[in-house]
Amino acid sequence: HDRPRHVGWIVDTPAELDRLTGRLTDAGHTVEDGTPQEARLRGATRLRRFTDPVGYRVELAVGETKARSAVARPDGTQPGATGLGHFVLASPRLEELRELYENVLEFRLTDYRAPGLYFLRCNPTHHSIALAHADTASLHHLEFEHGSIDDVGRSYDRAKANGAPISISLGRHMNDKALSFYVRNPSGFHLEIGCGGIEVGEDWVPHDFGVSDVWGHHHAEANPFASPAS
Ligand SMILES: [Fe+2]
Known part of the structure; x- marks a missing residue:
């Protein structure tokens, strides 16, 4: 498969x-x-x-x-200091997955858009996994975290030059402030190429962050996680 x-x-x-x-x-x-x-x-x-x-x-x-996993970079940036990036699991078993990740594996809830999208962390990175409600189970996307906006821009140029399908345009997320774009890969799920996601501390208070983006991130197809507020 x-x-x-x-x-x-x-x-x-x-x-x-x-x-x-x-x-x-x-x-x-x-x-x-x-x-x-x-x-x-x-x-x-x-x-x-x-x-x-x-x-x-x-x-x-x-x-x-x-x-x-560390890669030496000429500009001194250290992408992925706290991990690969993140991924989003969409499934009808949202509550069971929340139980597993939050209550058993002790991930912390960073923020959410009720009732169907929850962002969890296991280190200072804003989120390493997000759990979403959907009728069928899928890995919605996998994010690779780059060290700078120029790395993201160069990836964007390569995606365009090679005809990779840009599935979600450049934009900045509201919750973790990451700047990114998405391509649909041959296996059917999205790859997000991003940078600049925030880290959060012990004093962080989980909250509903309201709208999904500061700007951009226009979907080539319907956004499965759109809520009436957006
Ligand atoms: Fe993402």
């Missing part, structure tokens, strides 16, 4: 991996060890996995992957 199958999260320490395994088991999830081959493939020293309510395999890994 030409679609995403696995979701992976890096856990800081083996003790934290064991603690989260216990929380998952207590919540009724079956957690298994990954095979040595899978661990090697992901650059992980320890790897565990379980299945989420939608059917995605979710992996929790400890290892060198995190250290290897």
Whole structure:
């Protein structure tokens, strides 16, 4: 099947991996060890996995992957210092996924647009995952975080020059203030190329952020998450 199958999260320490395994088991999830081959493939020293309510395999890994992800840049910027970027899972099982991510895996709610779109974080990055309500399950988009607006602009030029379908135009999101555009990839979901997403601190208060964009982000097709307020 030409679609995403696995979701992976890096856990800081083996003790934290064991603690989260216990929380998952207590919540009724079956957690298994990954095979040595899978661990090697992901650059992980320890790897565990379980299945989420939608059917995605979710992996929790400890290892060198995190250290290897940094790329030296001539302008000194450090994209992805707190992770790859983010992704959005759309599904009819929104409440079960919120239960898993917020109450079992201890992600924090950053903000939302009630009743169907919730942004969650596991580090200072505004969100690493968003959960959306939809009639069928899909990975709506995956975001790659760049270090500067020029990197995003150069990606935009390459997308245009190579005829990649721009599915959502350049724009700035209201909630995390990221500047980005989206292309539809051959597997049917969107890739978001962005920069400038904010980080939030312990004093952050979750809230409904009202409208989706400061400017731009015009959809080539209907926005499945549009609300009457937008
Ligand atoms: Fe996004």
